[in-house]
Amino acid sequence: MAGVASSRIQLRHLTCFVAVAQERNLGRAAQRLHLTQPAVTKTLNELEQMAGMRLVERGRHGARLTPAGEYFLGHASAAVDAMTSAARALVAPGVPSVPVRVGALPTVASVLLPKAISQLHETYPELGVHVVTGVNDALLEGIRAGDLDLVVGRMTDPDVLQGIDFELLYTESLALVVRPEHPLTAFVEPVPMPRVLEFPLVVATTGTVPRRHTEVFLRRHGLTLPSGCVETLDVSVARTLARRSDSVWFTPERVPQTDLDDGTLVRLPQSAPGTAEPVGLFRRTSEAAAGVETLAGILRRLAAV
Structure with a gap:
């Protein structure tokens, strides 16, 4: 898109392209831009003609970017964002x-x-x-x-x-967190992991980094996750279970910091080397x-x- 072609590309072409890329639908992009759908199609056609390549595949199931369109999107978005920021600066500089x-x-x-x-x-x-x-x-x-x-x-x-x-x-590592009255808080040294698994566990969902670290951590102790675990990424659910039951919450160490600071939860003396993320x-x-x-x-x- 160099030379004469790029010099003819205007902000309206970029704005239209970015809207279509984000909406994945010409009709929704037209509504967002307060244009008719034929006007959006015409603007896209002009851009593609100047680019000399197809940027958007149109079909019954919406609009999909071509590989060239995906590459161009980052540059187009940056240009539109820069112009928007410049316009805002004229209206209210610095705010x-x-x-x-x-x-x-x-x-x-x-x-x-x-x-x-x-x-x-x-x-x-x-x-x-x-x-x-x-x-x-x-x-x-x-x-x-x-x-x-x-x-x-x-x-x-x-x-x-x-x-x-x-x-x-x-960076943060894995931590095991429980309520202050939990039976495992009687241990001043690392708790034997088989003993930990006697209690209900709250762990991250499958496929997430904290879950992978939890599984690796247990394997190092020759263990696997038992059945009956609660799997969630919802911090409020995990926090409440840990506070109100004997559940052991396997979590990235910074997540419960507020609870640790106010004493509603405590961290077991377990180290988890190799789980830093x-x-x-x-x-x-x-x-x-x-x-x-x-x-x-x-x-x-x-x-x-």
């Missing part, structure tokens, strides 16, 4: 107005994010924040599609991070809006404490 869209793993969302959002509002009281929780793959797709500005998650395979930056915040920030490889940069800076400071 972000578009809500910050943050994605986070359920086991990460309760750690730093609430305090970070509170501090963000001290700087920008009127700035909205939309928080989405989900699994890593879905959150990274949200970043890639431009639906999320920032994701707090766990490091993943570098092959899937094309166009996405990762910045390490901290990097947690950090994911963003598109482009300049972010002021609110996003401010929130990222707050998260860095909190993680360092």
Whole structure:
């Protein structure tokens, strides 16, 4: 898309393309842009003619990006975001107005994010924040599609991070957490793992990093997960079970920090070497809006404490 072709591409072409890519449907993209569907089709056709290649496959089941379209999306999104930020700066210099869209793993969302959002509002009281929780793959797709500005998650395979930056915040290992009155709190040394498995267990769901670490940890003791485990990524469910029963919660060590601080839960004296996992920030490889940069800076400071 160099030379004369790229010089003819206008913001309306990029805006239309990004809307179609995000909506995966020409009709919904048209509604979002307040255009007719034929107008969206015409604009896409113009863009593809200038590009000299097909960017979007249209069909009865919606619109799907071609490999060339997937590659172009990151550049188009960055251009649209930059123009939007420039326009906002003219209206209210230095004051972000578009809500910050943050994605986070359920086991990460309760750690730093609430305090970070509170501090963000001290700087920008009127700035909205939309928080989405989900699994890593879905959150990274949200970043890639431009639906999320920032994701707090766990490091993943570098092959899937094309166009996405990762910045390490901290690493954390697995912890075993129970209520203070739990029978296992009588142990001052590491509890024999067969004894731990005599109690109900709360573990992460299959396929997640904390679950894999839990299984590896048990295998090192010659054990496997027993039947009857509660499997959940919902921190509130896991926390409540640990507080109100004799369940043992296998969790990344920072997740229950508030409960540990106020004494409603305690950590068993078990070490879990080899289960450390990097947690950090994911963003598109482009300049972010002021609110996003401010929130990222707050998260860095909190993680360092």
